[in-house]
Amino acid sequence: MSETKSVADLLANAPSNWGRWGEDDEVGALNYLTPAEVLRGVSHIRSGTVFTLQRLIGDPNGDPVWPGREPATRTMLMDEATWDSPDAPKFPGGLHYADDKIEAFLQGSTQYDALGHVWYDGKIWNGYDARTTIGGLDKASVAPIAERGVVGRGVLLDMARFRGKDNLDKGETFDHTDLQECARAQGVTIEPHDVLVIRTNFLKLFYEQGEKFYQDFREPGLTYSPELVQWFADREIPNLVTDTIANETTYEPETGIALPLHCALMRNLGVTLTELCDVEKLAASCAEDGQYTFLYVAAPLKVHRATGSPVNPLAIK
Numbered sequence: 001m002s003e004t005k006s007v008a009d010l011l012a013n014a015p016s017n018w019g020r021w022g023e024d025d026e027v028g029a030l031n032y033l034t035p036a037e038v039l040r041g042v043s044h045i046r047s048g049t050v051f052t053l054q055r056l057i058g059d060p061n062g063d064p065v066w067p068g069r070e071p072a073t074r075t076m077l078m079d080e081a082t083w084d085s086p087d088a089p090k091f092p093g094g095l096h097y098a099d100d101k102i103e104a105f106l107q108g109s110t111q112y113d114a115l116g117h118v119w120y121d122g123k124i125w126n127g128y129d130a131r132t133t134i135g136g137l138d139k140a141s142v143a144p145i146a147e148r149g150v151v152g153r154g155v156l157l158d159m160a161r162f163r164g165k166d167n168l169d170k171g172e173t174f175d176h177t178d179l180q181e182c183a184r185a186q187g188v189t190i191e192p193h194d195v196l197v198i199r200t201n202f203l204k205l206f207y208e209q210g211e212k213f214y215q216d217f218r219e220p221g222l223t224y225s226p227e228l229v230q231w232f233a234d235r236e237i238p239n240l241v242t243d244t245i246a247n248e249t250t251y252e253p254e255t256g257i258a259l260p261l262h263c264a265l266m267r268n269l270g271v272t273l274t275e276l277c278d279v280e281k282l283a284a285s286c287a288e289d290g291q292y293t294f295l296y297v298a299a300p301l302k303v304h305r306a307t308g309s310p311v312n313p314l315a316i317k
């Protein structure tokens with residue numbers, strides 16, 4: 001049986017941004033999003049229309065998650081029935097209230113990945129030892145990203161519409177040249193420091209197919225090539241945002257390696273990954289008015305030592 005090549009072999013000569021923002025850096029390519037980039041993003045607001053890109057947590061139609069993770073469960077702890085009991089708390093003035101909690105994978109909904117979320121060869125982003133992840137991320141957790149916030153010019157790349165489809169198919173791939181052609185067809189140019197927001201509408205199949213969706217699980221998405229990684233490095237892309245569960249095609253078709261772009265982009269270049277967005281309303285609006293650029297704003301939750309955290313990104317046109 002032939003052994004799968006290792007991701008370390010695949011990326012042996014791949015570009016790296018380790019050390020570029022200092023030996024203590026934990027936010028990587030988000031450093032490209034300077035105040036000038038915030039203002040560049042603001043200059044793309046035309047009508048003030050706001051789109052929220054988070055999927056509903058606890059959606060009655062189901063919450064799509066990476067295989068092995070479970071959707072969030074919300075438990076009601078206090079409601080009006082609580083006060084049916086003689087033991088109910090009593091507050092001066094007669095106040096009643098409702099309370100609930102969720103148990104959730106921090107990677108199980110629309111989320112920002114921490115830069116220390118994925119690694120190979122015993123090193124995470126910026127060369128930190130992977131053992132700093134034990135019991136919680138001491139380095140490159142999501143907290144520094146949350147502390148900073150993410151604001152810049154966003155560009156929607158509607159790959160499904162570009163390919164004339166409702167949604168991309170299982171395992172369908174594309175690369176940076178396709179992104180550029182898609183941009184050209186939309187009448188927009190991908191500029192340095194743009195937040196790339198990619199639409200596949202693949203999760204339409206999750207809502208249509210139920211459990212069958214997970215058979216031979218293989219998402220569509222970007223696929224690895226040295227040229228693609230160099231393209232991200234040269235354009236200094238800070239943040240890749242998609243409407244899929246894991247931001248790239250699940251297995252690199254040539255080698256079968258799982259999620260090599262998590263390694264090449266996140267671990268090596270410090271590109272932040274944002275997953276599981278719902279860009280349907282935004283995409284419909286862009287198709288209608290031809291404006292594919294906007295102010296992108298995201299503030300993931302500040303969770304100590306976490307591998308990722310939920311977020312409700314905004315696109316403001």
Ligand code: UVW
Pocket residue numbers: 066107113117245246247262275
């Ligand atoms: C994995 O953790 C495998 O993927 P994601 O980045 O989608 O959470």
